[in-house]
Amino acid sequence: QVQLLESGPGLVKPSETLSLTCSVSGYSISSGYYWGWIRQPPGKGLEWIATIYHSGSTYYNPSLTGRVIISIDTSKNQFSLKLSSVTAADTAVYYCARITANLQFDIWGQGTMVTVSS
């Protein structure tokens, strides 16, 4: 079955860049679907961050535009997130997910906790 797994540093210093990768197994991301990132600060709700189509089209949360980049590497069957100039407010569990044509987040990774602290 299709599985997604996030990876990346669990601790990032303020003002630095957070980098995460989502590895997809059981499905070739070049075959279709959208792929995206969502985050959840401790004790708070879900926030959509960014979406990328397998062809490379991208969509970003307006509140994060300018700091975030989503990219896709079909050769590695992975997609990635970079969030620059991080602050404590970026501390959250970061999830990657597969997104259907009707923009449903149908398969989620387990999530990875990222803490921004010096």
Add this chain to the structure above:
Amino acid sequence: NFMLTQPHSVSESPGKTVTISCTGSGGSIASNYVQWYQQRPGSAPTTMIYEDKQRPSGVPDRFSGSVDSSSNSASLTISGLKTEDEADYYCQSYDSSSHGVFGGGTKLTVL
């Protein structure tokens, strides 16, 4: 900006029926599909309803979804409540630019 607003919490007794609302603002909720996710502590969300009222395989028919354009809201109804239904529930849709939008989440307590 298109936003979705949910009640912070709801509670009901086992066996009863509860409805969680999701009210849209800054646009028509009926213009795009609404999804509902369940999230238990320490776990990733899972889909309970997609495309307004469709249930993924494995989701019991005690869960149902609807959209009411007159009130610009969507609803998740859970009948025959079980203690295992206790969780956070999030509605989700998107705006005219295909940006994802989540409601703030509703904590369901089954007393």
